[in-house]
Amino acid sequence: MTNRPPSEPESSQKTALGFDEFIAILVAFATIGAILFWSLSRRDSSWNLNGLVSPSPTPSRSVQPNQVLPFPTPKVEPNAAPNNVLPSSPPEAVVEPNTPAFPTSSRTVLPSAQVISTQSPQPQTTVSSSTGLKSSALPLVTPAKQKSIIPPPIAFNDVPNNFWGRRFIDVLSSRGILKGFPDYSFRPNQPVNRAEFAAILQKAFEQDPSKTAIAFQDIPAKFWATSAIDQAISTGFLKGYPKKTFKPQQNITRVQVLVALVSGLNLKAPTSQNQILSVYKDAKNIPTYATSKIAAATANGLVVNYPNPQILAPNKAATRAELAAMIHQALVKRGKLEGISSQNIVRRGSPSQASGSVSPKFPPIPRQNLKSLSQR
Incomplete structure (x- = not known):
C-alpha cells in the first residue's frame, strides 16, 4: 500500500489585513499629506517642489568676485511705447518721443538703464541715481576757423636764424615750392640754372599751358625738367634762344x-x-x-x-x-x-x-x- 503525501491546505482567497500593515499605510499617507501641505504653504519662497520636478532646472548662479550681475528688468509704465525696446537686447529703458504728447514728469527714470534712440545721435545723457535728474554732456564743438594745413618750414642746417633770406626760404619751403638736398642743406649761395628755375616756376604758380610746346634741340626726350620747361615757355615766363635751343644747364x-x-x-x-x-x-x-x-x-x-x-x-x-x-x-x-x-x-x-x-x-x-x- 503506497503512502501518499499529506494534502496541502488550500490557500485562502482573502487574507485579512493585519494591524501592523494598516498602521504603516496610515503613516505613509500622513507623511505624503504633510509634505504636500508644507510645499503648498511655502509656495512664495525661493525653494519649492516645482524645481525638483522640472525637467531642465536652472542652475543657481554663484557670484564671483569679478563677476558683474546683470541689471534687473526695469518696470515700464503702460504709457511707454513698447516698439522702442529691442527684444534681444538687455533690459533697457524706453526713450520718450520728442513731442509734447507725454509730459516728462509722468515717467520714472531708472538708474543704470541704457537708452536706445531711433533718431539722430544726441549728446550722451547721464542719470543721477540720487535725484533722478538728467544731465546732458556737452556736445563736441567744431571750431569755426580751420587749422592751417601748411606744415612747418624745413630746418636747414646751413640757413642760420639771422640769415637775411631766412624768412623767404621758410615760407617757400613750407609750401613745397623750394626743397633742400638729402643732407638737410639748402645751399642758399648756390647758383640756379635755367632748368631748375623752370621747375621752381612750375611749383610756384601752377598755371595751365596756353601755347604749344617747343621741341628744343638741346633738351633730351626724357629730360627731368621737360614738362616744367614746356609750361614756363607756354605761360610766358621764359623764352628760348635762336636755333630752337633753351640752354637748360646755363646759370640764370x-x-x-x-x-x-x-x-x-x-x-x-x-x-x-x-x-x-x-x-x-x-x-x-x-x-x-x-x-x-x-x-x-x-x-x-x-x-x-x-x-x-x-x-x-x-x-x-x-x-x-x-x-x-x-x-x-x-x-x-x-x-x-x-x-x-x-x-x-x-x-x-x-x-x-x-x-x-x-x-x-x-x-x-x-x-x-x-x-x-x-x-x-
Missing part, C-alpha cells in the same frame, strides 16, 4: 629772373622808368632790352638786393636765396602770400627812400658787417 642771371617774373605776371612798364631806375647805383649795367622790365619789377616790389639795396648786380648769377626772395615777392604781388617786412626789398622812390625806409623790427646792418659779408 638776376636780370633774367626779374624779366621772367614781370613777363609771366603781365606787369605793365611804368611811365617814369628813368626815375625809378635811378635808385640803383649800377643802373648803367642793366641790359637795354630789360630796362622797362626792371622798372616794372622795381615799381611792383619784386626786386630784393642784398647786402645793399642800391646795388642791383643785374648780370650776376642768381643764388637760391635771391631766387627765393624774388619768387616770394611775385607771389605776394599775385595775392598768394602775405608780405614780409625786409630792408632788402627795393621800394619805389628816390634812392634815399629805397635805402632809408627800414622796419623798426629789423634794424640796419652796420657797415663793418656789410663789408665783411661782401668779402665772403
Whole structure:
C-alpha cells in the first residue's frame, strides 16, 4: 500500500489585513499629506517642489568676485511705447518721443538703464541715481576757423636764424615750392640754372599751358625738367634762344629772373622808368632790352638786393636765396602770400627812400658787417 503525501491546505482567497500593515499605510499617507501641505504653504519662497520636478532646472548662479550681475528688468509704465525696446537686447529703458504728447514728469527714470534712440545721435545723457535728474554732456564743438594745413618750414642746417633770406626760404619751403638736398642743406649761395628755375616756376604758380610746346634741340626726350620747361615757355615766363635751343644747364642771371617774373605776371612798364631806375647805383649795367622790365619789377616790389639795396648786380648769377626772395615777392604781388617786412626789398622812390625806409623790427646792418659779408 503506497503512502501518499499529506494534502496541502488550500490557500485562502482573502487574507485579512493585519494591524501592523494598516498602521504603516496610515503613516505613509500622513507623511505624503504633510509634505504636500508644507510645499503648498511655502509656495512664495525661493525653494519649492516645482524645481525638483522640472525637467531642465536652472542652475543657481554663484557670484564671483569679478563677476558683474546683470541689471534687473526695469518696470515700464503702460504709457511707454513698447516698439522702442529691442527684444534681444538687455533690459533697457524706453526713450520718450520728442513731442509734447507725454509730459516728462509722468515717467520714472531708472538708474543704470541704457537708452536706445531711433533718431539722430544726441549728446550722451547721464542719470543721477540720487535725484533722478538728467544731465546732458556737452556736445563736441567744431571750431569755426580751420587749422592751417601748411606744415612747418624745413630746418636747414646751413640757413642760420639771422640769415637775411631766412624768412623767404621758410615760407617757400613750407609750401613745397623750394626743397633742400638729402643732407638737410639748402645751399642758399648756390647758383640756379635755367632748368631748375623752370621747375621752381612750375611749383610756384601752377598755371595751365596756353601755347604749344617747343621741341628744343638741346633738351633730351626724357629730360627731368621737360614738362616744367614746356609750361614756363607756354605761360610766358621764359623764352628760348635762336636755333630752337633753351640752354637748360646755363646759370640764370638776376636780370633774367626779374624779366621772367614781370613777363609771366603781365606787369605793365611804368611811365617814369628813368626815375625809378635811378635808385640803383649800377643802373648803367642793366641790359637795354630789360630796362622797362626792371622798372616794372622795381615799381611792383619784386626786386630784393642784398647786402645793399642800391646795388642791383643785374648780370650776376642768381643764388637760391635771391631766387627765393624774388619768387616770394611775385607771389605776394599775385595775392598768394602775405608780405614780409625786409630792408632788402627795393621800394619805389628816390634812392634815399629805397635805402632809408627800414622796419623798426629789423634794424640796419652796420657797415663793418656789410663789408665783411661782401668779402665772403
